[in-house]
Amino acid sequence: MKLTSQEQEIVWKKFCSYCIKVIDGEILNYLDELKRQQEHEVCFSDLTKEQQNQLYTYDEILKGTHFQVMDMEVEVNDDQISEALGRLSEKRRMIILMAYFLDMKEAEIAQCMELVQSTIHYHKAESLRLLKEFLE
Numbered sequence: 001m002k003l004t005s006q007e008q009e010i011v012w013k014k015f016c017s018y019c020i021k022v023i024d025g026e027i028l029n030y031l032d033e034l035k036r037q038q039e040h041e042v043c044f045s046d047l048t049k050e051q052q053n054q055l056y057t058y059d060e061i062l063k064g065t066h067f068q069v070m071d072m073e074v075e076v077n078d079d080q081i082s083e084a085l086g087r088l089s090e091k092r093r094m095i096i097l098m099a100y101f102l103d104m105k106e107a108e109i110a111q112c113m114e115l116v117q118s119t120i121h122y123h124k125a126e127s128l129r130l131l132k133e134f135l136e
Contacts, residue, residue, distance in 0.1 A: 067097055074101045084134035092127040099124055
C-alpha cells in the first residue's frame with residue numbers, strides 16, 4: 001500500500017505528536033519523582049553533626065579469650081565456653097579447637113598431632129562429654 005506524499009506527511013505529524021506526548025509524560029514523571037525525593041530525602045551534607053551521629057552506631061569489640069593453635073590465635077568470645085575449654089587438658093583443648101574452630105577433619109588433626117585418627121576421635125568425644133558436663 002503506497003501512501004501519497006500528503007498522507008505520509010499526516011502520518012509523520014501524528015508520529016511526531018505522539019513522541020512529544022510521550023516525552024512530556026516522561027518529563028512529568030521525572031519531575032514528580034524529584035519532588036518526592038525532595039519531600040522524603042535529605043542530602044547528607046545538609047545534616048547537622050547531631051543528626052549524622054544518629055545514623056550509625058559502634059559495636060563494642062568483644063574481648064574473647066585467645067588460644068594458641070598451630071601458630072594461630074583462636075579467639076573464643078563466649079566466656080563460659082572459653083572457661084570450659086581452659087579446664088580441658090592441652091591435648092584435648094587443641095583437638096576441640098582444631099575440629100570446631102579451624103574446621104579440620106579428624107584425619108588432618110591426627111596428621112598434625114602425629115597421632116592415630118582413632119585416638120583423635122576418642123579424645124574429641126571425651127572432650128565433648130567433659131565440655132557438656134562443665135557447661136551444665
